[in-house]
Amino acid sequence: MLRIPGPTPCPEEVLQAMTRQMINHRGVEFEALLRSATARLKEFFQTKGDVLILTASGTGGMEAAIVNTLSPGDKVLAVINGVFGERFADIAEAYGAEVERLAFPWGQPGDPDAIRRALDSDRSIKAVLVTHNETSTGVTSDLAAISAVVKQYDKLLLVDAISSLGCIDLQTDAWQCDVVVTGSQKGWMIPPGLAFISVSPKAWDAHARARIPRFYWDFAQAKKFLERGQTPWTPAVSILYALAVALELMAGEGLANIFARHARIGQRTRDEIKALGLPLFAAEKYASNTITAVKAPDGLDAKRLLTILREEHDVILAGGQRGLAGKIFRIGHLGWVTESDIDAVIERLRTALPKAGFATA
Amino acid sequence: MLRIPGPTPCPEEVLQAMTRQMINHRGVEFEALLRSATARLKEFFQTKGDVLILTASGTGGMEAAIVNTLSPGDKVLAVINGVFGERFADIAEAYGAEVERLAFPWGQPGDPDAIRRALDSDRSIKAVLVTHNETSTGVTSDLAAISAVVKQYDKLLLVDAISSLGCIDLQTDAWQCDVVVTGSQKGWMIPPGLAFISVSPKAWDAHARARIPRFYWDFAQAKKFLERGQTPWTPAVSILYALAVALELMAGEGLANIFARHARIGQRTRDEIKALGLPLFAAEKYASNTITAVKAPDGLDAKRLLTILREEHDVILAGGQRGLAGKIFRIGHLGWVTESDIDAVIERLRTALPKAGFATA
Numbered sequence: 001m002l003r004i005p006g007p008t009p010c011p012e013e014v015l016q017a018m019t020r021q022m023i024n025h026r027g028v029e030f031e032a033l034l035r036s037a038t039a040r041l042k043e044f045f046q047t048k049g050d051v052l053i054l055t056a057s058g059t060g061g062m063e064a065a066i067v068n069t070l071s072p073g074d075k076v077l078a079v080i081n082g083v084f085g086e087r088f089a090d091i092a093e094a095y096g097a098e099v100e101r102l103a104f105p106w107g108q109p110g111d112p113d114a115i116r117r118a119l120d121s122d123r124s125i126k127a128v129l130v131t132h133n134e135t136s137t138g139v140t141s142d143l144a145a146i147s148a149v150v151k152q153y154d155k156l157l158l159v160d161a162i163s164s165l166g167c168i169d170l171q172t173d174a175w176q177c178d179v180v181v182t183g184s185q186k187g188w189m190i191p192p193g194l195a196f197i198s199v200s201p202k203a204w205d206a207h208a209r210a211r212i213p214r215f216y217w218d219f220a221q222a223k224k225f226l227e228r229g230q231t232p233w234t235p236a237v238s239i240l241y242a243l244a245v246a247l248e249l250m251a252g253e254g255l256a257n258i259f260a261r262h263a264r265i266g267q268r269t270r271d272e273i274k275a276l277g278l279p280l281f282a283a284e285k286y287a288s289n290t291i292t293a294v295k296a297p298d299g300l301d302a303k304r305l306l307t308i309l310r311e312e313h314d315v316i317l318a319g320g321q322r323g324l325a326g327k328i329f330r331i332g333h334l335g336w337v338t339e340s341d342i343d344a345v346i347e348r349l350r351t352a353l354p355k356a357g358f359a360t361a
Numbered sequence: 362m363l364r365i366p367g368p369t370p371c372p373e374e375v376l377q378a379m380t381r382q383m384i385n386h387r388g389v390e391f392e393a394l395l396r397s398a399t400a401r402l403k404e405f406f407q408t409k410g411d412v413l414i415l416t417a418s419g420t421g422g423m424e425a426a427i428v429n430t431l432s433p434g435d436k437v438l439a440v441i442n443g444v445f446g447e448r449f450a451d452i453a454e455a456y457g458a459e460v461e462r463l464a465f466p467w468g469q470p471g472d473p474d475a476i477r478r479a480l481d482s483d484r485s486i487k488a489v490l491v492t493h494n495e496t497s498t499g500v501t502s503d504l505a506a507i508s509a510v511v512k513q514y515d516k517l518l519l520v521d522a523i524s525s526l527g528c529i530d531l532q533t534d535a536w537q538c539d540v541v542v543t544g545s546q547k548g549w550m551i552p553p554g555l556a557f558i559s560v561s562p563k564a565w566d567a568h569a570r571a572r573i574p575r576f577y578w579d580f581a582q583a584k585k586f587l588e589r590g591q592t593p594w595t596p597a598v599s600i601l602y603a604l605a606v607a608l609e610l611m612a613g614e615g616l617a618n619i620f621a622r623h624a625r626i627g628q629r630t631r632d633e634i635k636a637l638g639l640p641l642f643a644a645e646k647y648a649s650n651t652i653t654a655v656k657a658p659d660g661l662d663a664k665r666l667l668t669i670l671r672e673e674h675d676v677i678l679a680g681g682q683r684g685l686a687g688k689i690f691r692i693g694h695l696g697w698v699t700e701s702d703i704d705a706v707i708e709r710l711r712t713a714l715p716k717a718g719f720a721t722a
Contacts, residue, residue: 192416
């Protein structure tokens, strides 16, 4: 029972898809595969703009978002409420952007009003970096509200949606997100190895002027090759086989149903955790429907709990990262997940918690 | 029958390995997988130095070699005898290196004496970029001889061995190669999605001073995480499952036997092509044992030949790239390949050639 925020478990038919033999990535079969996956991804991104498939993990996709739209010295506002918000800021800084870090308490979302004040007080800011769903704390920020502010000031909006897209509503076009990044091993029910990225017309304008050096990540190369049904560099073909099958499953379920399932399961997870007597880490109004972070109350040894769950109950949960190590644990419920998966985790938690020092409610 | 220079066909047990369910990439099972694959890769790289596994295609690995060792403005000598030598130079240039392009006729290898003259006439050159096996022309340069020259001048040696490593002898340590890059979909008999890279102590020295910005590709992050049995960013787990099985197969065959098999099959391919009356494109002394490039003589429509082979004979070969489009075709014989695979291709070529305008010998 792998219940971390990714890699997420893959359905059997997805795993079987990867037993398909290699094909020519410059040939007609691959072209059909890439075109159909790209078209489907656009539906899940809720965009009529471009969606590109890169061979990389999600962090590679975040790097691509930065290097394709910014120039050294550009001012960037980074909305940070956890590890992945910091990572996005770190990447921008590594490439020479001047990053203003707008930090919020971990467990809280990014606050649109604070973003408004930051944009108002520094009109030279060019782009805003936002983590839609902060995996490290299990918090979903109100991206629609944040976008409304960012667009009022006509800034470029770069979104890390790695652990939300395909699970939680994200309306790329309606919310005017310029670049949205996700990773294959999250809501998509397939193994890691691919990043999917949307590029708006405004992002293409930025791309034309962006002077951070780039080669492997270049959106223009990806788009040029996509027009002939290819990728510029040899892609992770077997992950694309998996993607084709997963997208079929997702289309069968339907986007609205997928969102509803994640909302239902997120709520159930939180309810069950509270019923065990454990406190939630995230502000409940903003608690993520893909990841639940659970506070370790006094007496509970969170690291020992994870070890007991793994060794005695075959359940793999995630710990806290950085400053949250030992203070929280996290349950992933994104992608291929049902109510009974969560019930099984809760049942085993109930058994394991006392051994780790916590008397359940 | 997929006989292109990559992706190469995967043995059935490799494909089956990818049906294994996802695991925690921060957990103990993954640690064992990564440590064992890294140790085995070192044997195939013939190095006691570091070998890093990146989630990317080979081009990503080439980019990593550049951005981890160079600074903007560094002078670089790029040895170019085909498309991939040009790509290596293009990457260095994209990141601000001052690139001197030492070009050789396509079909010929890089010439150590010319490299010596170039290094002698410009002592400010910091690094030399070499393509061990030029996939676009089917030529293997004499890397040992080139290295002897490069090391006489004490330069950094960055090697694209994407289509040679694990097939053709490349002694990373003995030949003092500082960074050697390869891609999973070539000699390794597994799907694309991973790049493997060796880093010598001299390359680490260069890394400490290199100022090209980097984040995703950073060798130091990869090494730091490898020390705890992890990768910095979520890796392509299923390709690593495939790798573990393939490395087992390769270890069973033995490095010397693998080299001998590729040499035997390379020779057989060239002999059979000549017996058909077709000329080889590459200088025969330097003809690659992983890819054979065949010249299209007058009358032979190479593009039509590839279409006939694909549509009527289920054989996929590669065409020529850039200026060689329509002028050559290429047969890949690397990784999972036997004599009978080549015989089958030759047999079907014999049937298809007359239809494409060429009367076989």
